[in-house]
Amino acid sequence: MVNEKKISSGFIYFFGAFGGILFGYDIGVMTGALPFLQNDWNLQNNPSAIGWITSSLMLGAILGGALAGQLSDRLGRRKMILISAIIFAVGSILAGIAPHNGVLFMIVSRIILGLAVGAASALVPAYMSEMAPARLRGRLSGINQTMIVSGMLLSYTVAYFLKDLPETMAWRLMLSLAAVPALILFIGVLRLPESPRFLIRNNKINEAHKVLSYLRSDKDQIASEIKQIQDTSKKEENHKASWGTLLSGKYRYLVMAGVGVAAFQQFQGANAIFYYIPLIVETATGNAASSALMWPIIQGVILVLGSLLFLLIADKFKRRTLLTVGGTVMGLSFVLPAILNLVIPNASPMMIVAFLSIYVAFYSFTWAPLTWVIVGEIFPLVIRGRASGLASSFNWIGSFLVGLLFPIMTATMAQEAVFAIFGAICLLGVLFIRIRVPETKGRSLEEIERIGQNRQGKERSA
Incomplete structure (x- = not known):
C-alpha cells in the first residue's frame, strides 16, 4: 500500500482520471504545432511526411493499448500508469528536441509517445471503473471523455498563446510542454492506491479492504463488494477465452x-x-x-x-x-x-x-x-x-x-x-x-x- 493515511476519494478520482487530460493533450497538440513545423521544415509539398508525423502517434497507441492491458494484469494498474507518465514525458521531450528536418526522428518520438497514449486509453477507464462504486460506473465513460477533450482544448489554447514566437521555438515548446502534466500525473499517482480488483486477484484481501474503505462508507457494502470481485475473478479463471x-x-x-x-x-x-x-x-x-x-x-x-x-x-x-x-x-x-x-x-x-x-x-x-x-x-x-x-x-x-x-x-x-x-x-x-x-x-x-x-x-x- 501507499501509506496508512486515508486518501480522499476526490483525490483518487481526480488523479485516476488525469491521464485522460494527458491523452487529450497529446492527441491535440500536433494540431497547433503542425503549421509551424510544416513551415520550419518546408513540408508544404510533402503530404506523406505530414501524414506520417501526425499519425505515427496512433501507430504507437495501437501497440501501447494492447501491451498495457496485459501488463497491468501482471504489474498492477497504478504501476502501469506511473510507467505511462514517464513515457509521456520522454516522448514529449524527444519530439521537442527533434533535429532540423528530422522527419524520421520525429516519427519515432511520436511512436514512443503513442505507446503512452494507447496505454492511457486502456488504463484510465479500467482503473476508474474498478475504483468507483457501481452507481457511478454508468457515467465514467462520459467523465473520461470530458477529461480527454479538456486535454485537447488545453493543447489548442497553449498553441494559440505560443503562436507569436519564432516558428522553430513555437512548435518545439508546444510539443515539449506535454512533459509538465506528465510530471503532475506521476507525482499524483505516487499517492494513489492500487485497484482493489488487482489486489484481490493477487490474494491481497486486507489491502483491498483498506482501499475500499477510502471510497465506501458502508462496511457491509465493502464486504459484499470484495466477495463479488472474488466470485467474478474465479469465473474469469474458469472461462479462459482464446x-x-x-x-x-x-x-x-x-x-x-x-x-x-x-x-x-x-x-x-x-x-x-x-x-x-x-x-x-x-x-x-x-x-x-x-x-x-x-x-x-x-x-x-x-x-x-x-x-x-x-x-x-x-x-x-x-x-x-x-x-x-x-x-x-x-x-x-x-x-x-x-x-x-x-x-x-x-x-x-x-x-x-x-x-x-x-x-x-x-x-x-x-x-x-x-x-x-x-x-x-x-x-x-x-x-x-x-x-x-x-x-x-x-x-x-x-x-x-x-x-x-x-x-x-x-x-x-x-x-x-x-x-x-x-x-x-x-x-x-x-x-x-x-x-x-x-x-x-x-x-x-x-x-x-x-x-x-x-x-x-x-x-x-x-
Whole structure:
C-alpha cells in the first residue's frame, strides 16, 4: 500500500482520471504545432511526411493499448500508469528536441509517445471503473471523455498563446510542454492506491479492504463488494477465452457489433478535423494555417460542452437513438458542403468550416462518448478482455489511417470531395447501428448476451 493515511476519494478520482487530460493533450497538440513545423521544415509539398508525423502517434497507441492491458494484469494498474507518465514525458521531450528536418526522428518520438497514449486509453477507464462504486460506473465513460477533450482544448489554447514566437521555438515548446502534466500525473499517482480488483486477484484481501474503505462508507457494502470481485475473478479463471472464442457462433454477433461501432467512430473522419483544422481553414480561405489557431479552440470548446451535455442526457435516451441522430447529422454535415459547392460555386469558403462545427457538436455527445459506453456494455464477461482490446485496436487503426491519408487525399482531390467520402461512411455507420447493434441501455449484461445468442441463432437458421 501507499501509506496508512486515508486518501480522499476526490483525490483518487481526480488523479485516476488525469491521464485522460494527458491523452487529450497529446492527441491535440500536433494540431497547433503542425503549421509551424510544416513551415520550419518546408513540408508544404510533402503530404506523406505530414501524414506520417501526425499519425505515427496512433501507430504507437495501437501497440501501447494492447501491451498495457496485459501488463497491468501482471504489474498492477497504478504501476502501469506511473510507467505511462514517464513515457509521456520522454516522448514529449524527444519530439521537442527533434533535429532540423528530422522527419524520421520525429516519427519515432511520436511512436514512443503513442505507446503512452494507447496505454492511457486502456488504463484510465479500467482503473476508474474498478475504483468507483457501481452507481457511478454508468457515467465514467462520459467523465473520461470530458477529461480527454479538456486535454485537447488545453493543447489548442497553449498553441494559440505560443503562436507569436519564432516558428522553430513555437512548435518545439508546444510539443515539449506535454512533459509538465506528465510530471503532475506521476507525482499524483505516487499517492494513489492500487485497484482493489488487482489486489484481490493477487490474494491481497486486507489491502483491498483498506482501499475500499477510502471510497465506501458502508462496511457491509465493502464486504459484499470484495466477495463479488472474488466470485467474478474465479469465473474469469474458469472461462479462459482464446481469440478463436470471439468468432465462435455464440459470441460472433456481439463481437461484430462492438468492434464495428469502435471502427466506424474513427473511419467517420472526426480526427481529420481535430488534427488538421488549421490546414483545412488554410485550404478553404488561402490564409496561412498559423493564423487560424482560434479554430481549434472553438472546436475544443464545442467538444467539452458536448461531453458535458452527454453527462446530462446519457441515461435519458436509448443508445441507438443518439447514435442514429448523431450519425445522420454528421453525415449530412460532410455531404452538404460538396452539394452546395456544385450548386453555388461562389459560396463562402468558410461554409465548410461552419458545417464541420455542426459535425463536431453532434459527434461530441453521441459517437464520441457512446462508442465506449457500448464497448463496455456489449461484450459478455467470458470474452470481455480480448473483445474490448480488439475494439480498441480497430479504433486506433482507424485513427491512424485517417491521420495518415487525409493530407494525401486532400493533395489529390478537392477538400469537399474528401469530406463527402467521410459523410458517406457516417451514413453507413447509421445503417450498421440500425441493422447490427442491439440496444444496451437498461439491460443487464446477461440480457445483452442472450440477445446476441438469439440473433446469431436466427442468422444461422436463415
